[in-house]
Amino acid sequence: MPKQLNIFDVEPAICEFDVMKANVKKGTGRVTYADVRVQIPRNAKGTDELPRTTKQDDRYDIFEQYTMAIWRFQRAVDKLFNWETAEELCKAARDKKETIPVRIYLGSGFKPNVVEYMR
Secondary structure, X not given: OOOOXXXXXXXXXXXXXXOOOOOEEEOOOOOEEEEEEEEOOOOXXXXXXXXXXXXXXXXXXXXXXXXXXXXXXXXXXXXXXXXXXXXXXXXXXXXXXXXXXXXXXXXXXXXXXXEEEOO
16 A cells, blocks of 8 residues: 655755765765755855854854865866865855755765755
8 A cells, every 4th residue: 555645754855965865976096976966054154254263163164065065066077176266156155045066975974955966
């Protein structure tokens, strides 16, 4: 007998990264990765947006992980793509609440807010 779904069984539009749903690819060496579209969380902040302090801030760590993922995806397409442009793209996508393609290296421990798994 088929299971009847209710409103609580439906997947949300934004969900945590799931390796089983991702299209995993093998890169050079032992690197495995997946390309996904994500939405940058509002609490991800760059160094220029945070107060000057020597204390570690999780908001910057989140921002850095998303920026690194953007940089990896764009760098695969354009070898001249630089880090500053990745930071600007990350801030723009966060502020406009747009989805942006990123590359996630499996085993890195980074679990982004996935909107769509790319092929």
